[in-house]
Each structure stands twice: as C-alpha cells, then as structure tokens.
Amino acid sequence: MHVSSEDERLLKEGGYLAKALETVIKVGEAVKADRLLDVDTVHVSGVSYLTIGDAGLEFLRDISSSGARFRVFTTVNPAGVEYGNLNLPVNEAFIRRQMEIIDYLRRMGASLWLTCTPYEFIRPQPGSIHAWGESNAIAYINSVNDAYTEKLPGPFTIMIAIAGKVPRFGLYVEENRVPKVIVKVNARLTPVKAGLLGRITAGKLKGEVPFIDYDNWDKQLLKSFLASYATYSPTPLAVIKGINPNWRRYLSMVDKPDSITIDDAELRYEQPIEYDALFIGCPHASLEEVMSIVKVLEKHGYRRLAKPLIVSTSRFIKSTLSPELINKLKEANVYLITDTCPMVSPILQGLGIRSVATPSSKAIFYLPRLVNVNAMPCSIEDCLESELSNH
Template sequence: MGSLPEASFQGTVHVGGEASGTLIASDLELSFWGGVNPQTGEIIDRHHPLSGCYLQDAVLAIPGGRGSCSGSGVMLELLLNKKAPKALLFERREDILTLGVMVAKEVFDTSIPVLTLNPNDFRAVLNMNGETIHVRSENVSTKAFSIRNESLTTEKQEPSIAGTVKLNSLDKELLEGTFGTASQVAIRLILRMANLLGAHELMDVTQVHVDGCVYTGSGCLLFAEKLRDLGGNVQVPTTLNSISIDQKRWRAQGVDASFGEAATRLADAYVDMGCHPTFTCAPYQLESAPRKGQQVAWAESNAVVYANSVLGARTMKYPDFLDICIALTGRAPRAGPHVEINRLASLVVRVSDVCLKSVDDSFYPILGYNVGSLSSTETPVIVDLEALVPSKDDLRAFGAAFATVSSAPMFHILGITPEATVLEHILQKEPEVRCVDVKMEGLRDCWNELNSARRDLPIDLISLGNPHFSLEEIKKLARLCQGRVKSEIVAVVMTCGRSAYGLAKQAGLVDELEKFGVQFITDTCWCMLTAPTIQPSANAIMTNSAKYAHYGPGLTSRKFFFGSLAQCVEAACQGHITEVFPKWLADGAGR
C-alpha cells in the first residue's frame, strides 16, 4: 500500500498518553467480549470485517463498541497480557472499552490513549488503514512527533477526577476515603465515567446486577479481590450474573482445575462483598426484578435491554467493574436512560412488509438481530407488530439478539412494551426521526448469516439457554420432548439459573427432561463454556439463540445452525436439520 499524504487531527481525550502503531480500522462496531481473544489479541468475531486481525502493536479505529458489557474485562486482560492495541480511536463516546482502560490506569497503573474524533476526521482516518499512526494527547497524525510539547501532557489534557460533576456531601466523603479505601477507589472510577458521559451529578440506585463476576483472566480476579481485601461491602441489594463455571458441578464435569479454582475465587470475592449468589444472566426472572420507573444499575447486555425496554426500569448499559463500584457506593452517574429524554426513540422501524403469518419463536431473535443491525447506536421503536402477542421469552430473545449487534441500551415496540403506548409520546423532537423498513429478504439474510454450517453437516450438540432458560421455556421443552427419542450421537445441554432450576426440579421437569437426555448446567452460560462441554468436532452445533449463533463460531471454532426450539428438538432426534427455513420465512420469502 502506498503512503498517503501526511494528515493530522485533534480529538477529545478520555485517557491520555502517547503511542504509535499500524492502523487497523473499520466502520463497523466491535464487541470485545466474544469478539476478541484476551490471551492472544486476535479479533475472533467471524462476522466482523476485521476477523483474524491482531490488536497488539496496532492503533484500533472503530466507531465504538457493541454487544457485551464484559468488553471492559477483556480490555483490562489485553492490557495486562500486553496484547492490547497501542491506542483506541472512536467516532463517538465509548463507555465500555474506555472503562476497561480507566480501571487499568486507576488500579494497575497501565493504560493506552483513548480518543474520540469528530465524524469527518474519523472517516478520513478509515482511509489510512495500514498506515503508521501516531497519537499524543489530543493529537493524531501520520507524522511522528519530534519534540515533546509540555503543554500537551496527559495531566493537563485529561479531566480531573471530579471534573464538572457536582458532588454532594456523601460523594465528597467517599472521595476523601471516609468510608474506606474500596469505596474511595470505586467513587473515583464512577466519577471518571460520569465525566466521560457528561453527567453533572450522581444519583442513588436501588439495586445492582454485576456482570464483572465473569472470569476473563487474572486481571478481573485481582481487581475483585483487591476491592474485597480493601474492605469493600455493597450498599444496595446486588445480584450476580452468570459466572464461568457451574459452581456445584465443575469438578465432576471435568473442567480444568486451575480455571475452575480461579473462577470460584472470583465468584467468592463478590459474595464476600455482600452480593447474592444468583449467578444468572436473566435477573429479570428473579423475584427481585425492578418495577417500571425504578432506578437501577445493571450490567450484562441482554439484561440491560430487557430492564429498560420490557420492565420499564431505568439503567445504563454499565460496563463490567463499574457495576461493583456502584454497588459499593450506591451512587451512579445521572445520564443515559436514567434520564427521560434519553429514553426517546430516534428511529422508527416499520415491519409492514414482513409476513406475520405462522411466526414461531425463531421470528423474534431474527427480527431483533435485524433491527439491531439497522439501529447500531439509535434507540428504535418498532411498529406494525400490534397484531402479535409476544411472550416475555419472545421479548427476551428479541432483546438478546438486538443487544448482540447494537450498542443501544433499549428498544420500544409500539403497543407492546410499557412506554410505547402512543407513538408520538416516545419520539424525540429534534432532530427529525428517521424511518427504515424491515424486509423479508433482510430477515432471510440474517437467518443465513446465523446458519454458518453447511446444510448437510451432522449435528452433535444442541445448545439451549443463552440467555438462561426460564421456567416457561423449560415447560415448553418438556412438551416438545414428550414421547420423542433423542439420537445417541447428539448431546442436548441447557443452561439456566439456580432459581429456574429449583422450580423446574420441584415440578418434576428436570427428571422428565433428563430421561430424554437433556443435561442441565446452572450458574454459567454458553458464552463462557468450553471443553469438556464443547469438544473440538467437525460437526455442527445447533441453538435457538441468535446471540450464541453470532458469537459461537468465534468462541468454539465450530459451525452453527440456528432455529426454533421445535427445530432444535427435531435435530436432537434426527442428528441433522430437517428444514432449511421455518414456515414464516419460507411463506414470506416471495413478498
């Protein structure tokens, strides 16, 4: 590639510093969790144009992140493993990945520059892919900086800890260390994020759901144990997301001892700080689920989207590590979906061209995946679905797929979700709202993208429960399996929370499904499962989760089929797929 003319830009500094590296750039957002290997720095999202690239020694330019809140954990591990990019350049404010760098700086004294560029400059940078890029403070250039300008030092360019945030007496006491060192570290990170968000004050929350209990490597364990050993104790009711192992069964399941012990230590550190060992990625299934209008601080992308959209509670898409900081202080930035105006839709998605006859449970995740692709950063309102009556599980599947490919923290569905009773009431006033149409061919494209396996490839594993299965889904699975015989060569594995498992056990559903051959795993989820549950194989995995069909190929190096729950049961019995498309997609393909 020939060198381009010298160019220089100025951006907004979120974490200061100086670095140089070869530019790796894309105009598509990237989820670091499930999209980047924290041990090697390889981009493993097989649906992303940068798949196969390595971040080490590179300057990464992407519009922003997407998908999982655990991206901050992956970012921290990359930095501690010395596999991180030399600098991060974003087109817009990026909370999750920036927080990972802030934690590395605040707690581990290591960091990289993080800047946002204006849209025109960002697009110009995209054209420099493969060039050597130099970053110093707010300056980005293709020309090396020869003489250090002391006016551009990191200390002068980065905002102060408090910045423009108005502190009340509690915030000041926390910052001064009155309540201990753990809460002091926590409030410093909260204030760093508040400044990034442009929040002018902090607010109280009534509960927290922590996603940082997922074991991504030694960094997340060091962080949690340090907070615990510094005397950390949660100040509001706090639940825990799925962890990386089934805590009660991992030894019997043959999980590597060093990994199992580290993941157990991480979970124990959070429980020691007063968190409840719920270990589920579906906290909305718990009795403690928040009500409409309640201010909470949840992490885990699907849970955040469900809380905002379906429950009508109010939470930002909190990055890992910030979640426990908020739990330790009870304080959160007043920004994002906590504020009424930020909950308004900026995009209308019309579904009038879609055939709604014969839809089954595969329709909602495919639609969510398509809508998320159409609204990568915007909060959408979906119209023309009033004739349908989606269940809570349908909305959960829609939201999980939506959150996989969109960074937006919520959606509305007119006539279905609680805040979308009147269209005009949930639309932003300025600027003018865009309208887009979902097409049958777009849904078919999504179906084909998630079905990465050849049609004739045998299936040896059915993956269910990403996010965790609810009691109603377990009941539905039992009905579908009744009177059927599973193929001996196919394993059927379901993940669910301890609460749902306990209720299913009481109802006799666990024994019934185990006779069919279903294996139950609690505490953990498919995005964390590896060997021995998932063995290397030339055969395919089938799932009813669009989220796992997206992340799975990169996480497992396996090919995937996606389909309805009924299709999954049929494949479990036959050992292969029997339908290329579901009836709703086949019937509507000619529209």
C-alpha cells in the same frame, strides 16, 4: 458535575467507599454527567474466569481484601462452571480460580444468582434506577419495564455497587430514550426470527433508539429479540408498542422520525442438518422454554437423542423441576446446566462439541468468538422433532 454534600463527606472519610465513589465521579465527569443518581440494584457481568482471567481475579481479590462491601442489592452473571458441580469436563485449575472469583463476590455481599436473566425474578418499576452489566438484561428492563440502566462494564458495576451511585448520562436521561426511527415489522415472529429481527434492526440503524411496531409479542419473543438487539446495537433500548408501559408518551415525543419496514423475507433461514449438539439458554432458559422441550421429548417417550441437547438455565428454574423429570432429561441425553453459560465456559470444548444449532442470535455471535464453537440458527422444537422422528 454536581456532588452532594453527603458524597463530599464520604470522599473526605477515605477508605474503600471513598475510592469507589471517586471512581464513579471521575467516570461521570468523563461522560459529562450532571449529577449522581442513587441506584436500586446492580447486576455484575464479567464473572467468568474464562473472560476475565488472572487480571480480573486479582482485581476482585484486591477489592475484597480491602474490606469493600456492596451498599445496594447486587446480583451476578453466570460463571465459567456450575457452582459446586465437580463432574463437568473442566480442568481443576479453572474450577479453583472460578470458585475464588465467586467467593470474593460473595464476601463483598453479592447475591450469587449466577444468571443472565435477573429480570425473571426482579420486577423493576418504570423510572427506577439500576446499574446492570449484562446486555440482554439491560435491554430487557429498559424496553419492557421502562426502568433506567445503561450498558455498563463489569468492573464499573463493582464500583457502583460499592458506592451505591451511578452517573446520570445516556439512557439515564429521558430525552435520550425517545425513539428516532419507527420500525414496522411485517412478519410472524418465532423465537429464531425474533433474534434475526434484533440483528437486522440493529444493522439498519446507527445507534438510534427504535420504536418497534409489532403486536404479537410474548415473553420468549421479547427475550430473543432484545438479547440479539443488544448484542448488535450500542443502544440497549427499543421502545416496543404495547409493551413499554410508557410507549404512548415516548411516541408523542417523537419528532419527524425516519421509518423502515422489515418483512418476513428478511427473516428467513434454513434449518441446519449438520451439527454436534443442540443448545438453548442464551439468555438462560425460562421455565416455559424448558417445558416446551419437555413437551416434545414426552411426545416421543423420552427417546434418547443421538446428539446432545445443552440447556443452560438458572438454579431457580431447575429447582422447580422434579428429580424424576431431571433424570428423564438426563437419560434422553439432555444436559441441564445451571449457574453458567457455554459462552463463558469451556464446557462445550470439554464435551468435544465444535458446532451447535440454537435459536439464539446472541449465541450465534458469541460462541465462535469466545469458545471457537460454530453456531447456526434453528428452532429447537423443529430440530428435536426432526431428530426424534428420524431416529
């Protein structure tokens, strides 16, 4: 692998920067990269104490204490608790260790966005180079912006943030981004069905990049589809007709593609009846998603829900809501949480919740595996309407 004279000089100087760069180079050699690329942004995943434990905490402590600092703009994924909120049902030892993790990241220069949807606030340019560790965000900027990033492990993104470089391999190479299979969608998508489409598409492929032929996308459908697709597929890129700014060029590069069709019958599901709570926010809920909930609750006079609704979102979205609205949501039995996610937090267990209904196929995959909470597909609006109408 080619290493520039500037990088050779940095390696000879030693210190934390040289160690990080050496790690990036060794990984690059292992994946047969031809050279290193300068990185525009980094997004670090794996920052919850629930998922990284004491080993991850010690890893971050060691790097931070070495004086290491991030060379590029770096954001971080949701943590295991809401930052600064001591009223959540989480034990003090967990909170203390989680705050320690966040502090080490802050010392190294991370922007503590604590969200899995950095693409809500960063608008990457086509062809720009990024090193992101959160699967839904990776799939989103690859597919919607045609920015370049691979699915990278959390600890490796730390090394990249320090070195400012990433190996050129996989989806950093244009020829690896060309679709191999055309997927025709004959259905009218909803957020739930878009998530099911992601899972089914991934299941029908063997890691190939698909070209998705469907016309009626909106932002919520894209989020749901791509979060699900990246959960079930090893390849976090789908070239989407009319969405990817270079979709026509990619389509012109396709050579004798396979073709499959997914129709509405494959996307059917039954609205659940028995569950402990409703959940939305995997990925973090956008302002539009939050307001769609508000619209239903407002229609029913903010009547208190018999079963709680958990909404996880970013602090940026919550900051746009008035204190009066936040209080109305709280009185209606809506938990509006920021900086964290039930997938990587003991919050649901602390609330005694063992099953949730959710529109997120990603949550349906991870909740049972990470926090032992059963999850089933539902339209939040339909579930809210049903509960409020029968209450």
